[in-house]
Amino acid sequence: MRLTRIAAFAAALGYAGTASAQTEIQWWHAMTGGNNEVVVKLAQEFNASQTDYKVVPSYKGSYPDAMNAGIAAFRAGNAPHILQVFEVGTATMMSARGAVKPVYQLMAEAGEAFDPKAYLPAITGYYSTAKGEMLSFPFNSSSMVMWINKDALKKAGLNADQPPKTWPEVFEAAKKLKAAGHATCGFSNAWATWAHIEQFSAWHNLPLSTKANGLDGFDTVLQFNGPTQVKHLENLVELQKQKVYDYSGRTNSGEGRFTSGECPIFLTSSGFYGNVKGNAKFDWAAVPMPYYPEVQGAPQNSIIGGASLWVMGGKSAAEYKGIAKFFAFLSNTDRQAKLHQESGYLPITRAAYEKVKASGFYEKNPSFQTALIELTGKEPTENSRGLRLGNMVQLRDMWSEELEAALAGQKTPKAALDAAVTRGNALLRQFERTAGR
Amino acid sequence: MEKRATFSNRYLPYALLAPQILVTLIFFYWPAAQAIRQSFMLEDAFGLSSDFVWFENYVALFKDPSYYQTLWTTFVFSGSVAFLSLSVALLLAVMADAEIRGATAYRTFLIWPYAVAPAVAGVLWIFMLDPSLGMVARGLKSLGLDWNPRLNGTHALTQVVLASAWKQISYNFLFFLAGLQAIPRSVIEAAAIDGARAWRRFWTITLPLLSPTTFFLLVVNIVYAFFDTFGTIDTMTQGGPAKATETLVYKVYSDGRLGGDLGGSAAQSVILMIIVIGLTAVQFRFVERRVTY
Incomplete structure (x- = not known):
C-alpha cells in the first residue's frame, strides 16, 4: 500500500x-x-x-x-x-x-x-x-529497381554504362556473366512475387486483378496468368536450369548475393541503397527494371x-x-x-x-532517381496505380509457392500461375466475406 | 493397499489444490476454449465483425489438398527428426557409457546443445548450409551436389531435420545414459561369460532393457518435432520452398498470425490439440504397461 x-x-x-x-x-x-x-x-x-x-x-x-x-x-x-x-x-x-x-x-x-x-x-x-x-x-x-555490378559487367565484356534495358538483353548479359565466372548466378532477385508478378504486371501495363487491381473494390478477381506473365516465367524456368538465373527466396534474405558479388544483376527494392553503399566492394548502379519490348506500352510505371x-x-x-x-x-x-x-x-x-x-x-x-523515374515516368493506368488485395501476406506466400514449384520443375509455368490465380481467388473471396460489411 | 491422506477439514484439500487448478484453468483451459470458439467463427483481423459459421473452417481445411500435404510433411519431418536424434543419441550414450578417461567432460559437452534456443539453432545451421555463405554447402557443391535448399524441397527438409534433430540429441543422450547406467552389470557380464559378443549383448540385452526409455523418448521427440521446431523452421526456411518444410504448427502461425485468418488457424489448432491428446493417451497407456519389466 x-x-x-x-x-x-x-x-x-x-x-x-x-x-x-x-x-x-x-x-x-x-x-x-x-x-x-x-x-x-x-x-x-x-x-x-x-x-x-x-x-x-x-x-x-x-x-x-x-x-x-x-x-x-x-x-x-x-x-x-x-x-x-x-x-x-x-x-x-x-x-x-x-x-x-x-x-x-x-x-x-x-x-x-x-x-x-x-x-x-x-x-x-x-x-x-x-x-x-x-x-x-x-x-x-521505395520501388523495385535493377542493381548492377558494373565491374562484373565490364569483366564479362559488357558495356557497363549501357546496362541491359530489356529482359532479352538481361538474359544475354547473364549468360555472358555466367560464362565469365558467375557460375552459380547470372542474375537474381529478392521479393520473388513482387518482382515477377506484381511489379512485372504493372510495368507491362497488364492487370494483376480486375477492378484496378482491387483499388476499386474487394470483389476483385486475379488475372495475372496471361500469356506475357507465363512466357516470362517460362524464360526464368529455362534459365534456372542452367543457373543463368538463380532463385533467391521470397523475401530479401538473398540480397547479400549482390553485395558479395555472387549475383552481378539483382532486382530488389530501391531501399537496398544503404546496404549496397555500405557493403559492396565494387562499382555499382541502380537502373530501371527490364521489360519485354514486344509488349505494347511497356515500360509503364512501377508501383x-x-x-x-x-x-x-x-x-x-x-x-x-x-x-x-x-x-x-x-x-x-x-x-x-x-x-x-x-x-x-x-x-x-x-x-x-x-x-x-x-x-x-x-x-x-x-x-537515387531511378525509382522515382520508374514511378513517375508515365501517368498511372488502372493496372499500375497500385494494388489492394485482402489477405495479401497469404497471397504472396501462395504465389511464391507456385513460383517455386515451377522453378523447381514440379509444375509447368502455366499450371503454376493458373494455380496461383485459382488459390488466390479463393482467399480473396474469404476476405470479401469478412471485410465486405 | 492404497495410501490415503486424511484432512480434518473437508475444504482444506480443495483450498490447497485451488491455486494449481486456477492456473490450469486460466492458462490452459481458457485459451483452449477460446480456440475452439474461434474455430467456429469467421472474423476479420480486428475483430470488428464475426460470424458463427459452424464447421465451415474445418470443411475448408479438409477440402484443401495442401492441408494433407502439410500433414504428410509433418509426419515425414517428425519421423525423421525422432529417428535421427534417437539413433545418434543412443550411439553417443553407448560410447559415453564406456570406461574412458574424461567421461564426465564428454558428457557435459554433449548436453550443451540442449540449451540452445530453436531459432538460434536454425541460424547456426544456416551458417553451415546456406548455398551462398555456408561452408558445408560449399563442400557439397565441390563434391558435385547441386545443394539448393532455396528451391529443392528435399534439401530444405533435410536442412531443418538436421538442425531440429541436432538440438534434441542432448536430451535423448541424457536419458539414454541414465537408462544404460541402470542396467545391471551382472546381466551383461553373465552374457559375456556365455560367449555373447558385444554386438549381440547390445541387441539382446541392452536394447530390450532400454525399451521403456526409448519409447518414452520417441513420444517426447515426436511431440518436440510437432510443436517445438517452429523457431528452427521460421529462421531457416519459413515453410518453403513450395510448402516443402511447412509443418502443422508452422501453418497455424502463418495462417493466423501472418495471414490474419483467425478462424482457419484456430480450427487447425483444435486438430493439433486432438493429435496431442491422442499421443499423450498412447504414451500413458503404453508406458504404464511397460514400466515394470
Whole structure:
C-alpha cells in the first residue's frame, strides 16, 4: 500500500517535471538500424519544435509483428495513435472501419492545412481511395529497381554504362556473366512475387486483378496468368536450369548475393541503397527494371512498396490534433528533401522532389532517381496505380509457392500461375466475406 | 493397499489444490476454449465483425489438398527428426557409457546443445548450409551436389531435420545414459561369460532393457518435432520452398498470425490439440504397461 502511494507520488512528480499537460502520441513502427535512427530523430525534432505534443516512437519488431501488435492492442482497447503498416497490409487496414481514422478526415477535422495535390500521386495513390482521399500517410516508400555490378559487367565484356534495358538483353548479359565466372548466378532477385508478378504486371501495363487491381473494390478477381506473365516465367524456368538465373527466396534474405558479388544483376527494392553503399566492394548502379519490348506500352510505371502510417480510431480530439501537426511536420518540403537524401526513402511531395532535382543531387547520384523515374515516368493506368488485395501476406506466400514449384520443375509455368490465380481467388473471396460489411 | 491422506477439514484439500487448478484453468483451459470458439467463427483481423459459421473452417481445411500435404510433411519431418536424434543419441550414450578417461567432460559437452534456443539453432545451421555463405554447402557443391535448399524441397527438409534433430540429441543422450547406467552389470557380464559378443549383448540385452526409455523418448521427440521446431523452421526456411518444410504448427502461425485468418488457424489448432491428446493417451497407456519389466 505504502509502496504504491510512493510510486504514485513519484509518477506525479515525473509528470510535473516533464511539462504541463503534454499530449503523448504513441508511434509504433518496424524500422531497424539506420532507419530506426531516422524515426527517433524525426520524433525528437518534432518534440523540440513545439511543447504541446510528444511523439513517442516504439519499435515493435518486423512489419508483420508491428501490424499484429497494433491489431492485438486495438482488440485489447489500447491501440497506439500511429501504426506503421507495410504496403501489403493496406487492404486489411482500410477495411477495418472504425479501427482506423482516414488521414484526409483527420487533417480536415484538425484544421491542418492539407492539399492532397501536393503529394506525388504515384506514391499516395497506393494509400488513397478510388476518389483520391488519402487513407494513410506514406512514410518510407521505395520501388523495385535493377542493381548492377558494373565491374562484373565490364569483366564479362559488357558495356557497363549501357546496362541491359530489356529482359532479352538481361538474359544475354547473364549468360555472358555466367560464362565469365558467375557460375552459380547470372542474375537474381529478392521479393520473388513482387518482382515477377506484381511489379512485372504493372510495368507491362497488364492487370494483376480486375477492378484496378482491387483499388476499386474487394470483389476483385486475379488475372495475372496471361500469356506475357507465363512466357516470362517460362524464360526464368529455362534459365534456372542452367543457373543463368538463380532463385533467391521470397523475401530479401538473398540480397547479400549482390553485395558479395555472387549475383552481378539483382532486382530488389530501391531501399537496398544503404546496404549496397555500405557493403559492396565494387562499382555499382541502380537502373530501371527490364521489360519485354514486344509488349505494347511497356515500360509503364512501377508501383511502390514500403510502409505507411495509419492513424488508429477512438482517440481524443486533442490527440488527433497532435497527429495532424506531426504529419504536417513530416510533409515539410525541406524535411522531405533531407529525409530522401539521407535515408534513400522516396520524397512524398512534389515540392520536395523538385527541390532535390533543382539542387543537382541526382546528377551526382543517378541511382537515387531511378525509382522515382520508374514511378513517375508515365501517368498511372488502372493496372499500375497500385494494388489492394485482402489477405495479401497469404497471397504472396501462395504465389511464391507456385513460383517455386515451377522453378523447381514440379509444375509447368502455366499450371503454376493458373494455380496461383485459382488459390488466390479463393482467399480473396474469404476476405470479401469478412471485410465486405 | 492404497495410501490415503486424511484432512480434518473437508475444504482444506480443495483450498490447497485451488491455486494449481486456477492456473490450469486460466492458462490452459481458457485459451483452449477460446480456440475452439474461434474455430467456429469467421472474423476479420480486428475483430470488428464475426460470424458463427459452424464447421465451415474445418470443411475448408479438409477440402484443401495442401492441408494433407502439410500433414504428410509433418509426419515425414517428425519421423525423421525422432529417428535421427534417437539413433545418434543412443550411439553417443553407448560410447559415453564406456570406461574412458574424461567421461564426465564428454558428457557435459554433449548436453550443451540442449540449451540452445530453436531459432538460434536454425541460424547456426544456416551458417553451415546456406548455398551462398555456408561452408558445408560449399563442400557439397565441390563434391558435385547441386545443394539448393532455396528451391529443392528435399534439401530444405533435410536442412531443418538436421538442425531440429541436432538440438534434441542432448536430451535423448541424457536419458539414454541414465537408462544404460541402470542396467545391471551382472546381466551383461553373465552374457559375456556365455560367449555373447558385444554386438549381440547390445541387441539382446541392452536394447530390450532400454525399451521403456526409448519409447518414452520417441513420444517426447515426436511431440518436440510437432510443436517445438517452429523457431528452427521460421529462421531457416519459413515453410518453403513450395510448402516443402511447412509443418502443422508452422501453418497455424502463418495462417493466423501472418495471414490474419483467425478462424482457419484456430480450427487447425483444435486438430493439433486432438493429435496431442491422442499421443499423450498412447504414451500413458503404453508406458504404464511397460514400466515394470
